[in-house]
Amino acid sequence: MSYQNILVEARGAVGWIQLNRPQAMNALSMALITEVGQAIEAFQTDDEIGAMVITGNEKAFAAGADIKDMEDQSFIDLFLSDFPYNRRDGWDSLNTARKPIIAAVSGFALGGGCEMAMACDFILASDTAKFGQPEINIGTIPGAGGTQRLTRAVGKAKAMEMCLTGRMMDAEEAERAGLVSRILPVSELEAEALKVAGKIARLSRPVVYMAKEAVNVAFESTLQEGLRFERRAFASTFATEDQKEGMSAFVEKRKPEFKNR
Ligand code: CO8
Numbered sequence: 001m002s003y004q005n006i007l008v009e010a011r012g013a014v015g016w017i018q019l020n021r022p023q024a025m026n027a028l029s030m031a032l033i034t035e036v037g038q039a040i041e042a043f044q045t046d047d048e049i050g051a052m053v054i055t056g057n058e059k060a061f062a063a064g065a066d067i068k069d070m071e072d073q074s075f076i077d078l079f080l081s082d083f084p085y086n087r088r089d090g091w092d093s094l095n096t097a098r099k100p101i102i103a104a105v106s107g108f109a110l111g112g113g114c115e116m117a118m119a120c121d122f123i124l125a126s127d128t129a130k131f132g133q134p135e136i137n138i139g140t141i142p143g144a145g146g147t148q149r150l151t152r153a154v155g156k157a158k159a160m161e162m163c164l165t166g167r168m169m170d171a172e173e174a175e176r177a178g179l180v181s182r183i184l185p186v187s188e189l190e191a192e193a194l195k196v197a198g199k200i201a202r203l204s205r206p207v208v209y210m211a212k213e214a215v216n217v218a219f220e221s222t223l224q225e226g227l228r229f230e231r232r233a234f235a236s237t238f239a240t241e242d243q244k245e246g247m248s249a250f251v252e253k254r255k256p257e258f259k260n261r
Contacts, residue, residue: 037090
């Protein structure tokens with residue numbers, strides 16, 4: 001598949017997706033979002049790939065939806081197309097991928113860019129990262145999960161202030177608030193993202209899927225439902241060959257060889 005707005009490659013068992021519209025701060029045009037969806041689908045169905053990374057460049061992960069694309073859209077245009085969620089346009093592929101996706105963020109992650117990073121399974125940030133939902137400044141509000149995921153990640157006070165004023169969070173504040181898992185020097189971000197994704201890719205795929213599903217249930221249900229789901233998923237891992245291999249390897253003091261079975 002050839003892409004115009006993103007760079008895509010398999011780096012070992014890691015599917016690497018780099019947003020690539022540097023002239024527009026990686027603004028998320030419809031074409032770019034569609035391509036991200038296509039790349040995710042391709043990696044999701046590629047047995048050699050165990051995890052993915054979405055990244056941008058040093059200046060910007062992405063500065064939001066493409067305002068020049070959007071400015072003339074009407075309510076009816078957005079409502080009927082279900083922008084940005086319709087499957088054809090790729091956003092659903094990000095929300096429904098079963099393989100873990102890490103966002104590696106340097107520079108601006110604003111509006112839809114912040115939402116794309118938050119839709120990934122976790123965010124590794126460089127010390128230059130800046131997160132924000134500045135839609136209010138251009139007469140709209142977040143539309144791809146910003147009001148919901150940001151609030152769950154950092155709590156009501158910070159999310160409300162950011163959505164109401166457009167104030168950006170730097171990397172340190174984002175880490176303190178729980179939006180990002182770790183901060184790295186900008187020169188180390190790419191290597192660390194590849195290392196972490198590579199580690200996940202070498203683990204048991206079915207068990208990785210179960211862990212991802214279980215953590216996600218915490219976002220979507222009550223504690224009781226989540227605990228029930230976790231208990232079932234935990235028991236289910238014992239139906240895999242990989243659990244036997246993992247525990248035998250520990251007892252025998254050797255490295256496990258997972259077969260994704
Ligand atoms: N859309 C289109 N073009 C953009 C965008 C954008 N979001 N952001 C930057 N650009 C373009 C600029 O127009 C400029 O292009 P040109 O050189 O042709 O004039 C180029 O990128 C460089 O930008 P700046 O000159 O502005 O660079 P600065 O370093 O001065 O500023 C900023 C960088 C702070 C990132 C600034 O560009 C900015 O504020 N950008 C807009 C941020 C924003 O408002 N984002 C929210 C957009 S709305 C949104 O995301 C809604 C989400 C709903 C659903 C999401 C689905 C994807």
